[in-house]
Amino acid sequence: MSDLTRLSAAELADSLASGQTTSVEITQQHLDRIAAVDGQINAFLHVDPDGALAAAAEVDRRRAAGEDLAALAGVPVAVKDVLATTGLPTTCGSKMLEGWIPPYDATVVARLKAAGMPILGKTNMDEFAMGSSTEHSAYGPTRNPWDTSRIPGGSGGGSAAAVAAFEAPLAIGTDTGGSIRQPGAVTGTVGVKPTYGGVSRYGLVAMASSLDQAGPVTRTVLDAALLHEVMAGHDVRDSTSLAAEVPPVVAAARRADVAGLRVGVITELGGEGFEPGVRARFDESLELLAKAGAEIVEVSCPSFEHALAAYYLVMPSEVSSNLAKFDAMRYGLRVSPEGVVDPSAEQVMAASRDAGFGDEVKRRIILGTYALSSGYYDAYYGSAQKVRTLIAQDFENAFAKVDVLASPTAPTVAWPLGEKLDDPLAMYLQDIATIPANLAGVPGISLPVGLSEGLPVGLQFLAPALGDDRLYNAGAALERLLTERDGAAFASLIPELEVAR
Amino acid sequence: MKAMSSPEISRDDVAHLASLARIELSDDELDRLGADLPAILEHVKVVQGVAGADVPAMSHPVPLTNVFRPDVVTPGLTPEQALEMAPASEEQRFLVPKILGEE
Numbered sequence: 001m002s003d004l005t006r007l008s009a010a011e012l013a014d015s016l017a018s019g020q021t022t023s024v025e026i027t028q029q030h031l032d033r034i035a036a037v038d039g040q041i042n043a044f045l046h047v048d049p050d051g052a053l054a055a056a057a058e059v060d061r062r063r064a065a066g067e068d069l070a071a072l073a074g075v076p077v078a079v080k081d082v083l084a085t086t087g088l089p090t091t092c093g094s095k096m097l098e099g100w101i102p103p104y105d106a107t108v109v110a111r112l113k114a115a116g117m118p119i120l121g122k123t124n125m126d127e128f129a130m131g132s133s134t135e136h137s138a139y140g141p142t143r144n145p146w147d148t149s150r151i152p153g154g155s156g157g158g159s160a161a162a163v164a165a166f167e168a169p170l171a172i173g174t175d176t177g178g179s180i181r182q183p184g185a186v187t188g189t190v191g192v193k194p195t196y197g198g199v200s201r202y203g204l205v206a207m208a209s210s211l212d213q214a215g216p217v218t219r220t221v222l223d224a225a226l227l228h229e230v231m232a233g234h235d236v237r238d239s240t241s242l243a244a245e246v247p248p249v250v251a252a253a254r255r256a257d258v259a260g261l262r263v264g265v266i267t268e269l270g271g272e273g274f275e276p277g278v279r280a281r282f283d284e285s286l287e288l289l290a291k292a293g294a295e296i297v298e299v300s301c302p303s304f305e306h307a308l309a310a311y312y313l314v315m316p317s318e319v320s321s322n323l324a325k326f327d328a329m330r331y332g333l334r335v336s337p338e339g340v341v342d343p344s345a346e347q348v349m350a351a352s353r354d355a356g357f358g359d360e361v362k363r364r365i366i367l368g369t370y371a372l373s374s375g376y377y378d379a380y381y382g383s384a385q386k387v388r389t390l391i392a393q394d395f396e397n398a399f400a401k402v403d404v405l406a407s408p409t410a411p412t413v414a415w416p417l418g419e420k421l422d423d424p425l426a427m428y429l430q431d432i433a434t435i436p437a438n439l440a441g442v443p444g445i446s447l448p449v450g451l452s453e454g455l456p457v458g459l460q461f462l463a464p465a466l467g468d469d470r471l472y473n474a475g476a477a478l479e480r481l482l483t484e485r486d487g488a489a490f491a492s493l494i495p496e497l498e499v500a501r
Numbered sequence: 502m503k504a505m506s507s508p509e510i511s512r513d514d515v516a517h518l519a520s521l522a523r524i525e526l527s528d529d530e531l532d533r534l535g536a537d538l539p540a541i542l543e544h545v546k547v548v549q550g551v552a553g554a555d556v557p558a559m560s561h562p563v564p565l566t567n568v569f570r571p572d573v574v575t576p577g578l579t580p581e582q583a584l585e586m587a588p589a590s591e592e593q594r595f596l597v598p599k600i601l602g603e604e
Binding site for chain 2 (some may be wrong): 100101102103104196197210236237239240242303306308309310312313320324327328329330331332333334336337342343344345346347348349350351353354357359362363365366367369370373379380382383384385386387388389390392424425439440441442465
């Protein structure tokens with residue numbers, strides 16, 4: 001029997017449609033792969049073999065009955081543990097929600113199920129999506145399949161590592177400041193943050209509501225587009241959801257033509273602080289695009305210099321408000337303070353929040369509480385909101401001149417576990433290139449463009465709001481040019497893991 | 502250019518913020534956060550000098566107002582579903598610690 005875990009989602013969908021294989025067979029092979037390698041990777045917090053195989057059998061039955069099925073019907077998917085799943089634990093990588101089983105599905109999850117996609121399990125993440133390395137998970141770090149002594153990025157390191165380790169053909173991530181794109185870059189996978197409002201946030205446990213967006217995590221650009229179409233679209237349950245048509249992302253990924261495309265290289269992203277190997281792969285990619293007919297120009301976005309500072313005020317402010325709901329009263333962890341007889345609700349709340357939240361979550365809640373407190377609000381939160389306006393204006397000016405913007409996704413390749421754990425600012429700097437898109441609500445894609453010191457490097461394209469199709473066109477074109485140059489798809493470079501029997 | 506607020510923040514300030522955020526921090530945590538927060542604030546305070554008074558504040562990427570959904574009855578959670586994950590419940594209600602008799 002051939003190894004179905006090495007196929008792309010598009011190839012799996014084709015072989016399902018032609019009757020060469022079944023969803024049960026595909027799903028079982030991925031479950032076997034998880035059993036064989038996840039001991040080394042720790043990409044999954046929870047695996048659901050019974051649920052996944054039942055869903056696979058059901059979609060096989062419907063196919064056999066001649067029913068009209070969605071394009072990805074029968075192709076299994078892994079879901080970041082920040083999205084609510086009926087009957088499956090949803091912990092957000094936190095002790096606060098250990099053992100919590102939601103009574104409802106996130107809209108994204110409901111759409112995966114409606115499309116007939118078996119859910120393999122829930123993937124590891126930095127606690128409540130706060131981090132750039134997945135080391136802030138309360139359940140231990142995920143490891144990078146390229147080098148298991150290194151981080152897989154974060155917060156969605158579990159989803160990215162699962163896809164890179166061939167444990168899942170597809171995964172769902174969420175991106176508040178880069179949590180889909182930066183793990184994509186350091187694991188050599190494709191990750192897309194759609195336009196804000198393009199994908200419903202209903203059932204996505206909120207970190208920063210004005211920044212959060214769920215998106216696809218895959219090994220190819222076409223796979224990302226296919227998954228994007230399943231997830232996206234208006235939802236009455238999310239008042240920030242856009243009542244617009246989903247951009248034609250699959251058609252764009254199939255077009256993959258950059259002739260005449262104007263690509264703006266962001267002056268402020270890619271210089272100082274970006275490793276030479278990262279810059280070299282980025283520059284080579286631009287040359288390939290230029291040879292294929294793209295017009296490469298430099299574009300300055302001066303306010304991006306302040307994006308990181310604005311983000312680390314806006315995001316913690318929203319965090320401090322959103323995470324107030326974990327109050328130990330209706331769900332989640334409840335502990336009583338030690339040595340207190342008949343404690344009050346307030347005392348139980350404070351003790352539970354101390355026991356349930358990890359260091360990074362507490363750091364951000366306290367920072368946000370400070371930024372929003374009387375006397376500091378205008379100086380911090382208010383000023384950051386104005387910088388946000390300037391960043392949105394920079395994007396508007398840039399997209400008047402070019403079709404897409406480009407930068408390296410992350411300043412470095414994957415670093416050794418533990419290296420930045422005690423230096424919050426060094427960790428925050430990893431998101432320097434990804435944050436502007438979240439602040440302005442524009443879409444972004446990261447795709448692998450080569451190796452530096454044997455580790456993957458990512459390139460990011462950004463497009464105007466609701467111009468997600470431009471990302472897929474440019475991304476698929478660059479992916480094809482790189483494959484032609486190297487004579488092999490990028491995923492074929494992923495090192496083999498030792499397989500446990 | 503507005504005057505920069507000083508990012509000075511003491512260990513006592515952190516303890517006060519933690520009480521506002523309803524987190525009972527240990528002495529060790531207060532020490533660590535007391536060291537981290539000034540460093541982070543030193544970095545983020547640059548936002549204060551960037552935008553002039555004429556720049557509007559942006560709270561949300563897409564300006565939307567008065568968003569309604571159709572007024573259609575849809576199924577909600579049953580009391581059993583809503584209470585299933587509660588730390589404690591009694592007679593179809595969430596059972597919580599005392600809320601009166603505090604200092």
